[in-house]
Amino acid sequence: MARFSRSERLWAVLLAVSALMVVLAHQMPVLRGFPTALTLPLSEALNAVITPVFEALRPIGRLLSTMIEAPLAAIRAGLAWAPWPATVLGLAMLALYAGGRRLAVFALLALGVVALMGYWPKAMNTLALVLISVPLAVGIGFALGALGHLVPKARAGLIFLLDVMQTWPAFGYLIPLLLMFGFGPAAGLAASVIFSIPPMVRNTMLGLDEVPPAIVESALMAGARPGQLFWQAKVPVAMPQLMVGVNQTTMASLSMVIIIAIIGGFNDIGWEVLSAMRAAELGRSLGAGLVIVLIAVLLDRITRGFAGRRRGVAPRWLGPGLMAALVLALLLPGEALLPDEEGQRWLRRLDAWLLGFVAWSAPVFAVLRNAITYGVMLPMRLGFSGAASPMVWGFALSAPVTLTYIAVSLGGVVALGCRAPWRGIGFGFAALVFWTGLPGFPWPGVFLLMGFATWRAGGAGLFALAMGALLLAGVSGLWQPMMQSIYLCAVAVLISFAIGATLGVIAAESDRFSALLRPVSDTLQTMPQFVFLIPALMLFRVGEFTALIAIVLYAVVPPIRYVEHGLRSARADLTEAAVQMGATPWQLLWQVKLPLARGSVRLGLNQTIMAALSMLVIAALVGTRELGQQVYVALSRADAGAGLIAGAVIAAIALVADRLLRAPVA
């Protein structure tokens, strides 16, 4: 046994213990799900605290919401008053200034489409929300980022706060916000601001930290006082990074403004999608989704244009263009100019055509659906022991089948373990999970394995976080939804990482494919999460599979990006050396480039998991049985405690997964 390292021996013991638990679980149901005897009425207790506290905060909430609502109403009125050709021209001029002629043409076309489809007032309402939420988030984010930069002691706490803010699903804290602000745009805006602050803080800290020391020293030697050093040297030098922050904050804000439409009452484009989806009007929801995508791409390109800008002269047409927009605004009669119902009628006609298409293509998609449901989802959910039934796979779990499974598993563990102990142990765990299915894995085993993994990877802090989250989920009766979340997320990550990494490898090898793929992944990454539900819902109806498709669509971009980047930035001298040694392209990829790109690939996997988890709550809208659904249900019941608890568990899962993947391999 001398050739086993200490951690390998530890994991081997854990494997044996887990296997024992799996076997015992067949006799002792108490091992299967978290025992109901141990649950406590936590959410009621939490409600008893939260409700009075946030209701006590209501006067502050009222004050804040009047402070927000006055400028919101002003912007909204302004956008509603301005005749749409004037607004389009003005925005096109902004695009011209930020990104040049091509962007200006895109702005004209995109906004023209929005107006012609009859979504203009709703789009402007959404824009008004963004225009209020972005400056607030940017201002607060910049202040917090500067604080983190200037006061190193505040930094660790701040970063943890940011992680929590970004991973805690917004629906989860929406209820307390509703308690505080009352129903109305203010609560949604507050949620949107909370959600979109973190990227600004991170970029501010990054930009300020990375100001070269020579710049700081030269400013000090030129006699800069602390304030001058900050505002005249650090901030301008960090400006490109700050603008990246503004870009990301804008996109996060737009995404959230649209999701928050779920609380209703603002007649914006998010509400339009939601009501169209509820009424199963495919054309309308697709049209509104297109409007969201166009607005998102436009906002993204404009803010990114400002981020990439160096000092320079304004384009020639800018002045005349802005003047023309102003003249148009003053001369034209505002609302009267809006196109009539033609666009909407056209979209309704699209409905029928789409229904036809869906019916016609149903067999094709049914094949896909069945393949993934029976091949991947059911085995992961029910496990081999559950799926091997006449109903699912067409054969029963007889004694010979069970014995074969055990023999194959043991054989695999020994065969692989002899060559490399890690592979044997990994295969063993895979065989166990595949037997029980993820949600059915014995709960003490989950505690045990998570405990060991987090302790070794992140020490006491991470261990406490993971154990706390598991205990919280168990005690509040959310064990099953939590395991369902992990299962759904795992399946989605598996699929999107497989697809994304393959595409990334191809893109790294072929410049043409890369150029083809880039605008697609750009657009996918720009789209607010909400939009992914529309095509998934259209093709697959309500259900877990639809949620899976939406999550995969959203989470497929990070692996493409990171794998391609990692492979492309493999050091040229090393690949040349390998080619010179006579490596075939295949060997080059597997033995040189991929190992070199390991860090990047792992980061890609990390980002895939984060994306999948953040999409989980949105995907719950189309019907799942996991934590996201619990959050959503809590929202519809205005049960603040339940929403907070489910949200906290999701956030904790995300944080633990993130830290585990970032830690160096044991």
Add this chain to the structure above:
Amino acid sequence: MVSESIMLSCRALWKVFGPRPGYYFDTSGYRIDPEALVTRLRQEGHIPAVADATFDVRKGEIFVIMGLSGSGKSTLVRCLSRLLDIEHGVLEFEGRDLSRVSGRELTEIRRRKMGMVFQSFGLMPHLTALENVALPLKLQGMARAPREARARKMLELVELASREDALPAQLSGGQQQRVGIARSLAPDPELWFLDEPFSALDPLIRRQMQDEFLRLQRQLKKTIIFITHDIMEACRLADRIALMQGGRIIQIGTPADILLKPADDYVASFTAEVALSRAIRVRDLAQPGAAEGPPVAPEALLETLLADLASGRQRFPVQGQPGQVLEADAVLAVLRRDAGGG
């Protein structure tokens, strides 16, 4: 106490990096044994970046601090300009204790009396050449018109007037450093720090910039502290050189002192690469005596005498210094060392 002609003076200066550097210097009344303390600091996980530095910089001289990377020369110059706080020792600038001045006073001193040039230029990427040069004046609160006039004059001084509207990214390395030099000179400082100003430049440009630097110094007569890792550069530019190794100054002297009388093997290994005939000057070897014939300039390099030596001259009178001569034997002894050591 400090004499009129000394601009900057430091005594037993220490700068230590590590978990608790202050702990080792709470010893009022004790004399610090530098060797012992350096050993102890290293053992206990600290880095003595500057250990026991003691020297004076005279008004109008070019004082070069030279050492390899990690020798502590950059840290030392940052202590002298108070970009870093010192742990222990006395640092006097024009008779004031610089280690005790308040932040506001320090800013004032930097604004009026100090200028610094950086290896990586330290130009603001968002400002034009002119705005970069004018920045120190802007920070002082000077109005736009006078500060731009002054900045233009500075750019003319470094022969970059034609590029005043260029952003740093549009300038070559040499041009960027000219902007850096112009900026550091804009407030007309008395003490001029140059931290490896030419190390990031190509060898040809470097040589050119050194000549230009000497031309500027002849015109401006600043007190200069110049950091370099290049012994040739040090010998070309310095009035005096301080050589650093592992945080300690191991020798201070004129280039000739360092080259001809190295303090230890480390210094000797450094100077072995230098062609002495291109670094030693007539005045370094001059001795009392009398001679006939055309005189030689005291700052002439030995290699300029080769033709005369070949024709068999034995003695050279030194120009402007009656009673001083240069013996051919002394020159030949140096040339022999070049031949043997090379």
